[in-house]
Amino acid sequence: MSSDQAVRRKQILARNEESLELLKKNWPVRWVMVRTSHPGNVGSAARAIKTMGFSSLHLVDPAYQHMAKKAEAISLSSGAFDVLEGAQNHESLVDAVANSQLVFGLTTRDREFGPPAIPLNEAIALASHALLADKPVAFVFGTERTGLDNDDLKHCTHRVWIDANPDYPSLNLAQAMMIVAYSMRQGLMNVLEIDSKTTYSEMSSSGDIELADQSAITAMLDHWQQGLEAIGYLDPQNPKKLMPRLQSLFARTSLQKEEIDLLRGIAKQMLLHGKIK
Numbered sequence: 001m002s003s004d005q006a007v008r009r010k011q012i013l014a015r016n017e018e019s020l021e022l023l024k025k026n027w028p029v030r031w032v033m034v035r036t037s038h039p040g041n042v043g044s045a046a047r048a049i050k051t052m053g054f055s056s057l058h059l060v061d062p063a064y065q066h067m068a069k070k071a072e073a074i075s076l077s078s079g080a081f082d083v084l085e086g087a088q089n090h091e092s093l094v095d096a097v098a099n100s101q102l103v104f105g106l107t108t109r110d111r112e113f114g115p116p117a118i119p120l121n122e123a124i125a126l127a128s129h130a131l132l133a134d135k136p137v138a139f140v141f142g143t144e145r146t147g148l149d150n151d152d153l154k155h156c157t158h159r160v161w162i163d164a165n166p167d168y169p170s171l172n173l174a175q176a177m178m179i180v181a182y183s184m185r186q187g188l189m190n191v192l193e194i195d196s197k198t199t200y201s202e203m204s205s206s207g208d209i210e211l212a213d214q215s216a217i218t219a220m221l222d223h224w225q226q227g228l229e230a231i232g233y234l235d236p237q238n239p240k241k242l243m244p245r246l247q248s249l250f251a252r253t254s255l256q257k258e259e260i261d262l263l264r265g266i267a268k269q270m271l272l273h274g275k276i277k
Contacts, residue, residue, distance in 0.1 A: 022054055023188060028136035029127070030056050031177065032096045035143045043076035043084055044174035045141075050080040052181035057087040058096040058138075065089060093140065093155045094215050100138035101211035105156035106176060107148045108169050113244040113252035114153040118181055123160045128187035135224065139180055139267040144173050154247045155214050157254065188240050212260045215248055220267070221247060222259050227267035230274025 031049050036042055036059060046057055059067060066074050068085045077084045090096040097103045104123045105115070118126075127137045140156060142148035153159055162171065162179055171179070212220075225243055228234035234242055255263075 023047070023185070023192070027054065027188065028056075028100075028134065029054055029130050029131065029184065030097060030100055030136065030138035031056050031061060032058045032093070032138055032140045033062070033173070033177075034060045034093060034096075034140060034148060035062065036067075036097065036173070037144055038078045039064060039067050039070035039073035041144060041173045042067045042087065043070075043073035043078075043080075045177045046073075046077045046080040046084040046087065048174055048178040049181045051178075052084045052185040054181060054184070055083050055086065057083055058090060059087055060093050060096045062088050062089060065187040070141070094218055095151055097138040097140070097155065097214050098136070099213040099215070099259065100136045101213055102127055102135070102137040102158070103140060103156045103214050104138070104158050104160045105140045105142075105148050105153045106160050106162070106180065107142065107153070108161050108164075109147065111150060111159065113241065113248045114150060115156050115158050115248065117159040120160055120162050120180065123158060124183045124187035126158075127184060131188065132191050136213075139177075139184075140175060141173060154244070154251075155218065157214070157251055210257050211253045212257050216257070216260050217250065217255060220263050221250070223264050223267040225272075227270030227274065230271045232274070 031045065031054060033042065033045060042057075042059065042062070049055065066203065068081075068087060073084060074081060076173060088096075110117075127139075130137050130213060138154065139160075140148065142152060148156075162169075162176060166170065221243065224246065225234065228242070229236055253259075
């Protein structure tokens with residue numbers, strides 16, 4: 001091996017070591033399970049995300065309030081009891097995704113309304129670059145039997161599908177979470193290797209656009225509903241599909257924080273000049 005090759009090899013190994021250390025960072029990724037009924041799936045999910053270097057598990061209205069104490073959950077967590085024990089319970093999906101700027105709802109079913117649909121690889125690319133800028137993201141998984149419903153998806157920025165055999169696209173809940181967690185780890189490894197001359201701090205400071213989180217978007221939509229009722233555009237007795245259409249519209253636009261303020265200002269004026277003072 002020549003001296004130039006030796007230097008190059010040393011540089012590559014050093015960069016790989018730095019990337020592996022960065023992968024140990026507590027990336028702000030939330031793994032959200034909605035209305036899960038089987039403790040074993042929660043244990044398997046804890047094992048899956050820990051294996052890929054993640055730990056933030058969140059349960060929305062689970063069948064049992066103390067999943068971590070269920071024998072099946074403990075058994076199938078297989079050493080990931082710390083993740084299982086640290087899982088947080090929430091009454092609503094809005095609470096579970098908290099300030100996540102990107103919320104990916106996993107589902108294979110087509111919907112008439114809802115957020116834009118993208119394949120998993122596109123979701124991973126979006127999530128990886130968001131995480132690099134320290135912007136929190138969430139992956140949301142539905143129930144074992146029926147998956148996510150339309151009300152769940154209205155709190156998501158994207159609807160995501162896993163590319164599988166179209167004749168048999170059947171994955172159980174833990175399998176789906178493992179695929180996404182593995183893909184997320186690979187996505188982070190890819191973006192960390194974008195430019196060997198660029199430091200992590202330089203890369204993370206590049207994303208200066210601050211997107212609105214889902215709780216802010218939900219509050220804005222509630223405000224708009226009140227305003228539209230005030231001016232007589234929305235009949236609360238016969239709302240048809242106006243609000244789902246607006247939710248779908250705003251989901252496609254990746255609203256920024258300042259845009260939420262603008263939209264809430266419009267809703268305020270509708271209330272002031274409408275029937276409701």
